[in-house]
Amino acid sequence: MRRDRPSSSPCLWKGTTLQIKKIAFIGTGIMGARIAGHIMDAGYELTVYNRTREKAEELLARGATWAGSPAEAAADADVVFTMVGYPSDVEDVYLTTDGLIRAARKGAWLIDLTTSSPQLARDIHDAAEVEDKHAFDCPVTGGEQGAIDGTLTLIAGITEAAAAPVLPVLESFSSKIFYFDQPGGGQTAKLCNQVSLASCMVGYADALALAEQSGIDAERVLEVMASGTGGSGASRTLAPKSLAGDYKPGFLAEHLRKDIGLALQRSEDLDITLPGAETAFTLFDMLCQIGGSRMGTQALTLLYQEEAACVAAGLDWSLLDQGEDDEHDHECCCGHDHGEDHECCGGHGHGHGDGHECHCHDHDHEH
Ligand code: NAP
Numbered sequence: 001m002r003r004d005r006p007s008s009s010p011c012l013w014k015g016t017t018l019q020i021k022k023i024a025f026i027g028t029g030i031m032g033a034r035i036a037g038h039i040m041d042a043g044y045e046l047t048v049y050n051r052t053r054e055k056a057e058e059l060l061a062r063g064a065t066w067a068g069s070p071a072e073a074a075a076d077a078d079v080v081f082t083m084v085g086y087p088s089d090v091e092d093v094y095l096t097t098d099g100l101i102r103a104a105r106k107g108a109w110l111i112d113l114t115t116s117s118p119q120l121a122r123d124i125h126d127a128a129e130v131e132d133k134h135a136f137d138c139p140v141t142g143g144e145q146g147a148i149d150g151t152l153t154l155i156a157g158i159t160e161a162a163a164a165p166v167l168p169v170l171e172s173f174s175s176k177i178f179y180f181d182q183p184g185g186g187q188t189a190k191l192c193n194q195v196s197l198a199s200c201m202v203g204y205a206d207a208l209a210l211a212e213q214s215g216i217d218a219e220r221v222l223e224v225m226a227s228g229t230g231g232s233g234a235s236r237t238l239a240p241k242s243l244a245g246d247y248k249p250g251f252l253a254e255h256l257r258k259d260i261g262l263a264l265q266r267s268e269d270l271d272i273t274l275p276g277a278e279t280a281f282t283l284f285d286m287l288c289q290i291g292g293s294r295m296g297t298q299a300l301t302l303l304y305q306e307e308a309a310c311v312a313a314g315l316d317w318s319l320l321d322q323g324e325d326d327e328h329d330h331e332c333c334c335g336h337d338h339g340e341d342h343e344c345c346g347g348h349g350h351g352h353g354d355g356h357e358c359h360c361h362d363h364d365h366e367h
Contacts, residue, residue, distance in 0.1 A: 020169060021045055024077035026070050026093055026100075027114070028056040030249065031140070032083035034147035035113065035173045039081075040064060041150075042172035049073040071103035079169055080104055083113040086258055090116045094124050094135075101127045101135075109166050110135040115194070115259050118184035118266070121157055125183035136163070136183065138170070139190035143237065144250035151175040155193070157186035191266060194259035198280035200232035201256075201300055204239045205283075209304040218243055242301040247292075247313060253300070254293035257284040289322075290315045 021044065025036040028050040036059055040046045046064040049072070050056045060066055067073035070093045074080045080100055082093055090112055094100045100110050101124070110128055112121065112135070121137035128135035137157040146152040154170055154177040156163055163170070163179065170177060180189050207225065211218040222239050225231040241247070260281045267274045283303060292299045292315055302310050307317060 020078045020166065022047070022077045022079075023169065024049070024067070024070075024073040024080040025059075025064075026050070026073055026080065026082045027084040027089075028059060029083070029085070030144055030252075031113070031147045032081075033059060034144070034150075035081070035083060035140075035152070036064070037062070038150040038173040039169060042169070044169065044172075047073045047077060069098065070100055071098045074100050074104040074108065074110075076105060077108060079109040079111065079166055081111050081113055085114070085255065087114075087117040087120050087262070090114050090120060090124070095127065101131055101133065104131075104133050106132045108133050111138050111166065111170075112136075113138055113140055115139045115190050115255070115262075116187055117262055118157075118187040118191070121184040121187045125157075134162075137186040139186055140174070141190065141193055145237070147173070153178065155186040155189045156180065157183050188266070191259060191263040194256065195263045195274055195277040195280075197234055198256060198260050198284070199276035200234040201238070201297060202276070202280050202283060203230075204232065204235035205242070205301045205304060207235075208239065208242065208301055238296070238298040241296065242298040245313070247295040247299040247302070249294060249296040251297050252293065253284055253295050253297050254288050256297045257281065257288050257293075260284060286320060287315075290317050290319045 023039050023044045024047045026049045028036055028048055047067050048056045048059050048064045049067045049070055084090055104110055110133055125135045139155050140152040142152040150173045152174045154174045156177055156179050159181045160179045180186050208218050211221040225235050260277050263277055287300060287303060302313055302315060
C-alpha cells in the first residue's frame with residue numbers, strides 16, 4: 001500500500017511551523033527495516049543504526065545514511081524512532097550517558113515503537129521533558145505483514161493533539177492510531193492486546209491438537225473456527241503456518257514471552273491474576289527453553305507434537321529446565337525494576353524458585 005507524501009511535513013506546533021525532514025531509525029530488524037522503508041518512501045531523509053549492520057544494508061542500498069551509534073544517528077534528526085527488542089535494549093538506547101535523551105537535539109521527537117515496559121516509557125518521557133525533547137511510547141500491532149504493507153495499528157501514549165506534529169510520519173507506516181493520552185498508556189494497552197493474543201494462540205493450538213488426535217481434518221476445523229465464533233486473528237494468520245510446518249519468524253516466540261512476562265509483572269503490581277496469560281507464559285517459556293526462542297510464535301503447536309517432529313524442527317526437549325541450580329547475577333531482560341534479589345522471568349517473577357537458571361532470553365546477547 002503506497003501513499004504519496006511531501007518531502008517534508010509542515011506541522012503546526014505551539015504556533016510555530018515544524019518542518020520534519022530528517023528521521024533517525026534505530027533497530028532495523030524484522031519490523032524496523034520495513035517501517036523505515038515506508039518512511040523513506042514518504043520522502044524523508046533517513047539515518048539508520050542497528051546493532052548488526054547487515055540488517056540495515058537494504059535501507060543503505062536505497063540511500064539511507066549509516067550512523068555508528070544511536071547518538072550519531074540522532075544528532076541532527078527531527079524525529080528519532082526506536083524499534084529494538086527488549087526493555088533493556090530501550091533503556092540502553094535512551095538512558096545511558098550517550099543515549100538519545102542526551103544526544104538528540106532540543107525539540108526533537110523520540111518515539112519508541114518497541115513493545116516495552118510502561119514504567120520505562122514514563123521514565124523516558126519524564127527524562128526527555130527535562131531536556132526539552134518530546135518522547136512518547138508508540139508500540140504497534142499488525143505483525144510483519146502490517147509492517148510490510150505499511151498498515152500497522154499504532155498505540156500511542158500521548159494525546160492526539162500533542163502528537164499532531166509527527167502525524168504525517170506516523171501515517172507513512174500505519175492505517176490506524178489509538179491514543180491512550182498518557183506516557184506508558186500505549187505500552188499498557190499493547191500488553192492487554194498481547195495477553196489476549198497469547199490466549200488466542202493457546203486456544204488454536206489446543207483446537208488443532210484435539211482435531212489431529214481425533215483424526216479429523218484440522219484445516220477444515222480452522223475453516224469452521226473462521227466462520228464461527230472460535231476463530232481469532234491468530235488462528236486466521238498463524239494457524240495455517242503451524243499446520244504447514246512453517247516456523248519462520250514474523251513475530252519471535254521470545255518476544256511474545258517477554259510481552260506476557262511484562263503483563264504478568266503488571267498484574268502482580270495490581271494484585272490480580274491472569275490465568276490465561278499464566279498458562280501461555282508457561283508454554284512459551286517452555287518453547288524458548290528447548291530451542292524455539294527465535295522461531296515464530298506459531299511454533300507453539302510443536303509442544304503438542306511427537307518428539308520426532310520437535311527434533312526435526314530443531315527443538316531439543318533435553319534442554320528443558322537444564323541447570324535449575326545455577327545461580328546467576330544478571331540484569332533481567334524484561335527491563336523493569338526487580339531490585340536486588342529478583343526472580344528472572346521475561347517480565348514476571350513466577351514459578352522459577354530460588355537459584356534458577358534464567359531462560360528468559362535465550363538469544364545470543366550478553367546478560
Ligand atoms: P527483531 O527482528 O529482533 O528486531 C529488533 C532489532 O533491534 C534487531 O535488529 C536488533 O539488533 C536491534 N537492537 C536491539 N538492541 C539494540 C541496540 N541497543 N542498539 C541498536 N539496535 C538494537 O525484532 P522485531 O520482530 O523487529 O520486533 C521488535 C520489537 O517490536 C519487539 O519489542 C517486538 O516485541 C515488537 N513487535 C514485533 C512484532 C512482529 O510481528 N515481529 C509485532 C509487533 C511488535 P540485532 O540485529 O543485532 O539483533
